[in-house]
Amino acid sequence: MKAIVYTQHGLPIEDPKALQDADLPMPLAGPSDLLVEVRAVAVNPVDTKVRRGAAVTEARVLGWDASGIVRAVGAEVTLFAPGDEVFYAGSLTRPGSYSQFQVVDERIVGRKPANLDFAQAAALPLTSITAWELLFDRIKVPEGGGEGKSLLIIGAGGGVGSILTQLARRMTGLTVIGTASRGLTQQWVRELGAHHTIDHSKPMKPQLAALGFEAVDIVVSLTHTDRHYAEIVEVLAPQGQFALIDDPETLDAMPLKRKSISLHWELMFTRSMFQTPDMIRQHELLNRVAQMVEQGSLRTTLSEHFGDINAANMRRAHALVESGKAHGKIVLAYA
Structure with missing residues (x-):
């Protein structure tokens, strides 16, 4: 063959x-x-x-x-x-x-x-499984739940982000904020259902504040987590949830302690492996x-x-x- x-x-x-x-x-x-x-x-x-x-x-x-x-x-x-x-x-x-x-x-x-x-x-398939497991198995947002809470998706225009944006908008009550660094990609993310988009190549906290968010309840980082990590900790609300799928060289969990932020890692191959x-x-x-x-x-x-x-x-x-x-x-x- x-x-x-x-x-x-x-x-x-x-x-x-x-x-x-x-x-x-x-x-x-x-x-x-x-x-x-x-x-x-x-x-x-x-x-x-x-x-x-x-x-x-x-x-x-x-x-x-x-x-x-x-x-x-x-x-x-x-x-x-x-x-x-x-x-x-x-x-x-x-x-x-x-x-x-x-x-x-x-x-x-x-x-x-x-x-x-x-x-x-x-x-x-791969992106759907990853996004589904992130949202419902790792973060454990109930189907139809999450009303009054916010979800920030870093890298929302990629493969997993494109599915996660749709699932979160259609199957939960979460307010979905997607990040993308280009205008074309931001438009794509909004078409998929994001309530708001911001640019992750610029400081995110002031962009979130301009949208009315002092902090967000959940952050899912799909790309360049090491680059955004300090800002992720800054924008997460106390007792928030942080999930990721990529492979930073190191990830120091200590900065999460002060806010009691929970850490969730998703690999869709775990079940088959x-x-x-x-x-x-x-x-x-x-x-x-x-x-x-x-x-x-x-x-x-x-x-x-x-x-x-x-x-x-x-x-x-x-x-x-x-x-x-x-x-x-x-x-x-x-x-």
Whole structure:
């Protein structure tokens, strides 16, 4: 089968060897696995981080967002059948989605929204799971709750932010404030449902004050947390909540003590990596996302389609993600 691989970590994305086309053997489904014919994939920051930082001794397939068609199922599979259209984000511990076929545990797979094509659907899984787990599992905002409280999303125009903004606006009573540094991205965030937008490249406290917020109850930091950390602590209300998904080199929790701020870290791969007893929650929440998309209460965050799934196009996609100038999701699909 066709696949895209990397064989040496740390190469600049301009180097043709950073991502290469390859032919690999067809994978075999285990007892609880689906064999999926991949039709489309989306590119996430984790793809570029692994390519740059994870050393390999053999060719590795990246990719943690896909949609496709189930072609075979393992002996213990009960949730899906051959021919089902699905979407999912896969596992860090298994080969990724930059390939014609992929094996994935059924417990982290959802049914593809019927009103989306494969490219539109591929933009959703990883960011939807991350945003959902942040909001409802880590911060524990009740569905329909949060009335009278404020949520500041730093990096609201990115993939996770684009979904988190929608979920918070449509499924909670929180006042949503999204940050973005460019006018185009701020407009995107407002279209997704943010009540207010501010520019995180400028001091945030005076911008919040101008909107009438002395402090905010919840901050979710999705990018450059180390750059914004001191200001995050400053703008959070006493007994507030702080959640993040990125990887600052260090994070000193001591500044949170004075205000009794709680700290929450989200990694959507935790359940699949540790095979947690509640791993099927990701199947359930992806089905909820599909239902919301079909009802029109949630939209795909696809922003750019980079064409066929091949190494040249994938290098272009990685370059845009690494530039920090992407908004929404970049998707590629097999013709």
